[in-house]
Amino acid sequence: MADTSYTAPVDDYSFLFGEAFGIDVVARATGGELTAEDATEIVAGAGEFAASVIAPLETVGDRVGARLENGEVRLPEGFAEAYQAFVEAGWVTAEAPVSAGGDGLPGAIRAGLGEIWNGSNAAFALCWLLTAGQIHALDAAASDEIRETYLTKLVSGEWTGTMNLTEPDAGTDLGAIRTTATQREDGSWSIRGQKIFITWGDHDVAENIVHLVLARTPGAPEGAKGLSLFVAPKFLVNEDGSLGERNGVTTVSIEHKLGIHGSPTCVLAYEDATGYLVGELGGGLAGMFVMMNSARAGMGFQATGIADRAYQEAAAYAADRVQGRVLGRDGRSPIAEHPDVRRLLLSMSSKIFAMRALGVYAADLLDRAEHDESIAALADFFVPVLKGWTTEDAVQTTSEGIQVYGGMGFIEETGAAQHYRDIRITPIxxxxxxxxxxxxxxRKVIRDGGAAAEQLFVQIDATIAALRGNDDPVAARTADRLERAVAASRRATADVLGFADSPRDAYAVSVPYLLLLGTLAGGWMHGLAVNAVLAHDATSEADAARLTSADFYGAHHLPRVHALAETVAGGEVT
Amino acid sequence: MADTSYTAPVDDYSFLFGEAFGIDVVARATGGELTAEDATEIVAGAGEFAASVIAPLETVGDRVGARLENGEVRLPEGFAEAYQAFVEAGWVTAEAPVSAGGDGLPGAIRAGLGEIWNGSNAAFALCWLLTAGQIHALDAAASDEIRETYLTKLVSGEWTGTMNLTEPDAGTDLGAIRTTATQREDGSWSIRGQKIFITWGDHDVAENIVHLVLARTPGAPEGAKGLSLFVAPKFLVNEDGSLGERNGVTTVSIEHKLGIHGSPTCVLAYEDATGYLVGELGGGLAGMFVMMNSARAGMGFQATGIADRAYQEAAAYAADRVQGRVLGRDGRSPIAEHPDVRRLLLSMSSKIFAMRALGVYAADLLDRAEHDESIAALADFFVPVLKGWTTEDAVQTTSEGIQVYGGMGFIEETGAAQHYRDIRITPIxxxxxxxxxxxxxxRKVIRDGGAAAEQLFVQIDATIAALRGNDDPVAARTADRLERAVAASRRATADVLGFADSPRDAYAVSVPYLLLLGTLAGGWMHGLAVNAVLAHDATSEADAARLTSADFYGAHHLPRVHALAETVAGGEVT
Known part of the structure; x- marks a missing residue:
């Protein structure tokens, strides 16, 4: 019953790589080694692979899900083959940094790939996503021996990686971690403790799993400073690189979750498990922070992907489902033509474009910031905005997706409900x-006196000025709306800075402020798109759709900035 | 693991019955027969019953759910006993109108009961809710014979009722219904066709089920005008009232839904099933409209109930869960003291109070409108606002509930996810x-030139004037905010009236306009509460909490009116 086909948004990425930002961002990022055209081809190839290999497993991943059988996690039929195909096609290696032995694709392309893997099957994509995170962490801090033994296998995709942070009493507050690591005579470490919420903590899609474990060493200081990072494989590795004995880490249980059932979320018990120190003693949290930007940006791409999948299916249903009469038309019409269904679909698609564009922009900015100190603060500033705003708004987008179907949206077989369930973890x-x-x-507003925020606002000012240079009604409306929105955002930023000495006020409105900036940034992305479209003839259907999308975002989503600014101004309600 | 206890919000209802509206609304509605104090006792009694009998079945209803076995629907263990206890305690009869043989409790109390049944177990409550709807329909139109045979059994609660409207090709568009009814020689009708989405269409909690079926008779005009209403029992009824043969209606399947798993949603096949005409031939749709106001208001109470359940559990978890340090405090604190968790909880509770208050207000208004033509239009105006706004905002409220738990919110055993799943049907x-x-x-704005809307705004003006008479900072802020919000709402109403000749513009922004009015009405409810609290000494903790709640709603939710007004002004984005 469900339309489970997936089509990668290749045209949008082509537009974003080559046009939207007024420059070929891929060529800039790679010094001309790759162009927007090459990048579009890569994304199109990923889209075909995702549609044919990964997307067909989304439903079985949800219905059957991961199961724990005799202490081993089993994925539904097809997952192992798909993962092997994913590895063999080179997609794991493609995204790994050059320093780690990967192909080092630029951020803009990784944004596209991240969306596509997640849009086609978010539960499946998490296996790769965690591996990618661990590659970053090991690349930054691991010894040559660990690089040789583990990192190469992760980059090739032969083994997968996990992140072991959370414990029952230590979630957001990692300083409370109680898992211990005690050094043995041979230099290795004995790890003891329990970790929870370990994504893809066990599975049968690859031959070995490398756990990256945050643990406390004897005599280490209390709190976060006493934490160190260790690798602990599922199977120990012999001198010759072959797999040896099972290590002392076992899967106690897997969670029964609201969504992403195809992604096993494990409780792992470490009982004298063998681990190897990564980086310096006490450097555990710093080692984890290395990959935080890419992991958080990755969550933004995931949310965009799931939201877009919800949109694709809802739009297809609405084009197909005939029901009721539409004003001014004869006979019954597809529901897509009813004003409110059209509103829902435009609400979804205009938000998704904004999220997608912001993903490319932020990922590219993070790349550039590695070589340009002047934009480092701005790049860091965008990471929480991208992660926080995209995930929060994408949850609502999947809810709109259900609404398009009416009663059928509440029936699991339709498929819309799965997206609403799967996506709910992303803001968490x-x-x-x-x-x-x-x-x-x-860290990113009060500490720098609002300088990074102002860097954003100045760029939006420039976009507004460019919009004013176009003789077009959508450009004019977009400029007017952005001008008011950026003024409200400057006021809100000043309000936040005014809370520097009353931090409870700042933290009581920090989420509204983040959502305000995300909503504004989304409007900016549409402003850039309008300018890019008007820079050429803008006569195609696709061009007209981009203008309508921008106009809709400006009329329906951007005004939220003003409501949020009013909330921010008030500080904490006591 | 889940805290599944339920506490009925008795204090809020006591406040709403006796204080919030500046009058004892129960005494007014009953001519003094019942007072706010009596009503509070009734609600408290319902709360105890719900907590001890209904709420404990919420989890099993979700996990085990309704199952179809050999053509018969089976509910989980305990449901039948609980339903019998519910009937024996007189709760079905209590809410039925006097004209139908019920106790005819006033609307204000029914709002409270509706919330409580749904808050304790929404899937269970639906069985009663559909029965209550059918009681209204039969009471309005049925012959004495049908009243005697069916209505009395429905009012006593011995039998339950269903509504059979939807067909695969006729959802929102009921004119497309194809089920037929052909008269037999004995005067009864033979019904043939398939109905879908029939809530509690079959079950084992009562001995008989009365289906109210919309069907087309031979030679009837096309479209909605050709539809008539029939009762068709599951078991035919003998002359002496005893149950006879099984009627020709069978359960083909039950739906696999996102939520309310304890409520069987059936596909019913009518194959020469015996039915009896209710009301006039061709009067089917009118017969259904009779119960529309109460059914739609009932959905508002349901959404409020589920949202409040999500709030109660999240608040209990946040008070209990110790994690991280709070600014200015020593040691680790319950997460409820963290600024953003506090924000989430206040966001939930301030919206829930507004919904609850609006439920009581609207239900009472519908009662009064039966005897007072001057408020009939206003009462009708509030029905879609209550249903639409409450259900839409309550969905988001349950999502906030998940967020309070962090990662635990995504684990089904916690219970938060069930509310997020269950509630998603309410806006549908x-x-x-x-x-x-x-x-x-x-029908309610353009047709009357905005008169009903203006009736609302004038009342809000009066509340603002009363707030100005209080020397209190919350009252002053609330007055300022309401004044700006009502001005924006008047402009938005003028904009909608301006679309009278371009209906696509009106219908393209009708949902934003509805949400605007709901958000405004919620702010008004808080304004009334502030005045009521300040009318007495306002020194208790509960009073202080009401003022904080109003202040929070004004700072975080009411500003949305301005964003929505901007959206409404634009009409359709083309």
Whole structure:
């Protein structure tokens, strides 16, 4: 019953790589080694692979899900083959940094790939996503021996990686971690403790699993400073690189979750498990922070992907389902032509474009910031905005998706409900929206006196000026709306800065402030798109659709900035 | 693991019955027969019954759910006993109108009971809710014979009722119904066709089920005018009232739904089933409209109930869960003290109070409108606002509930996810939000030139004037905010009236306009509460909490009116 086909948004990425930002961002990022055209081809190839290999497993992943049988996690039929195909096609290696032995695709392309893997099957994509995170962490800090033994296998995709942070009493507050690591005579470490919420903590899609474990060493200081990072494989590795004995880490249980049933979320018990120190003693949290930007941006791409999948299916249903009469038309019409269904679909698609564009923009900015100190603060500033705003708004987007179907949306076989369930984790993991917003307000606004925020606002001013140079009604409306929105955002930023000495006020409105900035940034993305479209003839159907999307976003979503600014101004309600 | 206890919000209802509206609304509605104090006792009694009998079945209803076995629907263990206890305690009879043989409790109390049944177990409550709807329909139109045979059994609660409207090709568009009814020689009718989405269409909690079926008779005009209403029991009824043969209606399947798993949603096949005409031939739709106001208001109470249950559990978890440090406090604190968790909880509770208050207000208004033509239009105006706004905002409230828990919110055993799943149907059934908003804009605003809306605004003006008479900072802020909100709402109403000749513009922004009015009405409810609290000493903790709640709503929710007004002004984005 469900339309489970998936079509990668290749045209949008082509537009974003080559046009939207007024420059070929891929060529800039790669020094001309790759162009927007090459990038579009890569994304199109990923889209075909995702549609044919990964997307067909989305429903079985949800219905059957991961199961724990005799202490081993089993994925539904097809997952192992699909994962092997994914590895063999080179997609794991493609995204790994060059320094780690990967192909080092630029951020803009990784944004597209991240959306596509998640849009086609978010539960499946998480296996790769965690591996990618661990590659970053090991690349930054691991010894040559660990690089040789583990990192190469992760980059090739032969083994997968996990992140072991959370414990029953230590979630957001990692300083409370109680898992211990005690050094043995041979230099290795004995790890003991329990970790929860370990994504893809066990499975049968690859031959070995490398756990990256945050643990406390004897005599280490209390709190977060006493934590170190260890690798602990599922199977120990012999001198010759072959797999040896099972390590002392077992899967106690897997969680029964609201969504992403195809992604096993494990409780792992470490009982004298063998681990190897990564980086310096006490450097555990710093080692984890290395991959935080990419992991958080990755959550933004995931939310965009799931939201777009919800949109694709809802739009297809609405074009197909005939029901009721539409004003001014004879006979019954597809529901897509009813004004409110059209509103829902435009609401979804205009938000998704904004999220997608912001994903490319932020990922590219993070790349550039590695070589350009002047934009480093701005790049860091965008990470919590991208993660927090995209995930929060994408949850609502999947809810709109259900609404398009009416009663059929509530029936699981339709498929819309799965997206609404799957996506609900995205504003929670990799740091809840509150964590993102506290990071934003504390470290990225108050600490630099609002300088990074002002860097954003100045760029929006420039976009507004360019919009004014176009003789077009949508450009004019977009400019007017952005001008008012950026003024409200400057006021809100001043209000947040005014809370520097009353941090409870700042943290009580930090989420509204984050959502305000995300909503504004989304409007900016549409403003850039309008300018890019008007820079050429703008006569195609696709061009007209981009203008309508921008106009809709400006009329339906951007005004939220003003409501949020009013909330921010008030600080904490006591 | 889940805290599944339920506490009825008795204090809020006591406040709403006796204080919030500046009058004892129960005494007014009953001519003094019952007072606010009596009503509070009734609600408290319902709360105890719900907590001890109904709430404990919520989890098993979700996990085990209704199952179809050998053509018969089976509910989980305990449901039948609980339903019998519910009937024996007199709760079905209590809410039925006097004209139908019920106790005829006033609307204000029914709002409270509706919330409580749904808050304790929404899937269970639906069985009663559909029965209550059918009682209204039969009471309005049925012959003495049908009243005697069926209505009395429904009012006593011995039998339950269903509504059979939807067909695969006729959802929102009932004119497309194809089920037929052909008269037999004995005067009864033979019904043939398939109905879908029949809530509690079969079950084992009562001995008989009365289906109210919309069907087309031979030679009837096309479209909705050709529809008539029939009762068709599951078991035919003998002359002496005893149960006879099984009627020709069978359960083909039950739906696998996102939520309310304890409520069987059936596909029913009518194959020469015996039915009896209710009311006039061709009067089917009118017969259904009779119960529309109460059914739609009932959906508002349901959404409020589920949202409050989500709030109660999240608040209990947040008070209990210790994690991280709070600014200015020593040691680790319950997460409820973290600024953003506090924000989430206040966001939930301030919306829930507004919904609850609006439920009591609207239900009472519907009662009064029966005897007072001057408020009939206003009462009708509030029905879509209550249904549409409450259900839409309550969905988001349950999502906030999940967020309070962090990662635990995504684990099904916690219980938060069930509310997020269960509630998602409320903006869909009994008319989607689009249907509500088209009803609002077309029939209740444009048709009367905005008179009913202006009646609301004038009342809010009076509340603002009363707030100005209080020397209190919350009252002053609330007055300022309401004044700006009502001004924006008047402009938005003028904009909608301006679309009278371009209905696509009106219907393209009808949902934003409905949400605007709901948000405004919620702010008004808080304004009334502030005045009521300040009318006495306002020194208790409960009083202080009401003021904080109003202040929070004004700072975080009411500003949305301005964003929505901007959206409404634009009409359709083309």
């Amino acid at each position: 993991y990799e740091g809840t929206t509150a964590i993102q917003s506290n990071d934003l307000v504390g | 059934y009994e008319g989607t939000t689009a249907i509500q908003s088209n009803d609002l804009v077309g």
